[in-house]
Amino acid sequence: MEILSLLGQGAKGKVWLVGAGPGDVELLTLKAWRILKSADAVLYDALVSQDILDLIPKDAEKIAVGKRAGKHSAAQDEINQLLVTKAYTRKNVVRLKGGDPFIFGRGGEELQTLVEAGVEFEVVPGITAASGTSAYAGIPLTHRDYAQGVTFITGHCQLESRPMDWQGYANPNNTLVVYMGILNAGIIRQGLIDAGRSPQTPVAIVSKATTQSQQCFIGQLDSLEQLAANPQLQMPALMIIGEVVALADSLNWFQPKGESAPDTADAAKIVAKV
Numbered sequence: 001m002e003i004l005s006l007l008g009q010g011a012k013g014k015v016w017l018v019g020a021g022p023g024d025v026e027l028l029t030l031k032a033w034r035i036l037k038s039a040d041a042v043l044y045d046a047l048v049s050q051d052i053l054d055l056i057p058k059d060a061e062k063i064a065v066g067k068r069a070g071k072h073s074a075a076q077d078e079i080n081q082l083l084v085t086k087a088y089t090r091k092n093v094v095r096l097k098g099g100d101p102f103i104f105g106r107g108g109e110e111l112q113t114l115v116e117a118g119v120e121f122e123v124v125p126g127i128t129a130a131s132g133t134s135a136y137a138g139i140p141l142t143h144r145d146y147a148q149g150v151t152f153i154t155g156h157c158q159l160e161s162r163p164m165d166w167q168g169y170a171n172p173n174n175t176l177v178v179y180m181g182i183l184n185a186g187i188i189r190q191g192l193i194d195a196g197r198s199p200q201t202p203v204a205i206v207s208k209a210t211t212q213s214q215q216c217f218i219g220q221l222d223s224l225e226q227l228a229a230n231p232q233l234q235m236p237a238l239m240i241i242g243e244v245v246a247l248a249d250s251l252n253w254f255q256p257k258g259e260s261a262p263d264t265a266d267a268a269k270i271v272a273k274v
């Protein structure tokens with residue numbers, strides 16, 4: 001009865017779909033910060049860094065709904081429904097996501113549910129992992145001499161149901177950024193080489209980018225699997241494939257302190273040539 005009467009009144013609250021950026025708290029936008037400070041309830045992903053979670057007001061309700069590869073937590077449908085429910089009972093509901101909510105973030109799906117339920121919303125973009133990684137690892141994603149374009153793809157497992165366009169990704173003048181690809185490094189290497197991309201193409205795997213635990217592993221496409229299997233590699237991690245990766249040698253400016261990982265100081269500078 002109570003829910004029905006709530007539904008009858010329409011949602012009182014508003015949902016803010018906010019990008020938290022890749023980790024470094026200072027990469028949060030001023031708008032995201034302002035909205036976070038006035039949040040009544042925050043639903044956040046596993047990727048959102050602790051420094052950013054610390055900005056949430058003490059009296060706000062904090063709900064972890066994150067997913068990590070292999071570890072299932074709340075199902076997407078449940079998250080969508082929870083957002084609607086919260087919008088009926090809270091004024092400022094923040095849906096906080098790592099990076100940018102519209103890049104491999106399912107932000108679109110969540111908003112579609114809000115539209116159906118008649119809930120008001122706004123979207124605040126965030127710095128996506130590709131941009132954060134590129135900047136902090138010293139790898140410009142485009143460069144007039146090496147890459148005229150950049151493509152972001154997911155290396156996540158639905159490879160059979162949605163075949164990858166390896167021919168399209170094999171263009172030597174294009175940088176390829178692979179999100180969620182670590183577990184499929186072998187398939188990605190093979191797909192690209194079979195489609196004609198040079199096995200000597202420089203590749204980087206950057207983990208925990210923009211944080212004090214950032215590590216950068218650099219090698220060549222034919223060693224992608226070995227790089228991905230490095231026991232020191234922590235999650236989340238992103239792959240950058242293309243000639244621009246060679247620029248990291250001279251443009252790599254960020255010196256992480258390796259705070260939460262004792263071995264990272266050396267590994268961070270890397271770089272492992274396999």
Ligand code: SAH
Pocket residue numbers: 022023047097098099100101102103104105127128129130133178179180181206207208209210236237238239
């Ligand atoms: N919406 C997010 C991406 C979510 S998909 C964004 O725009 O960044 C999750 C994937 O993002 C991870 O598997 C990893 O490939 C990448 N990722 C996110 N944060 C990262 C970080 N700090 N360092 C490296 N990769 C990261």
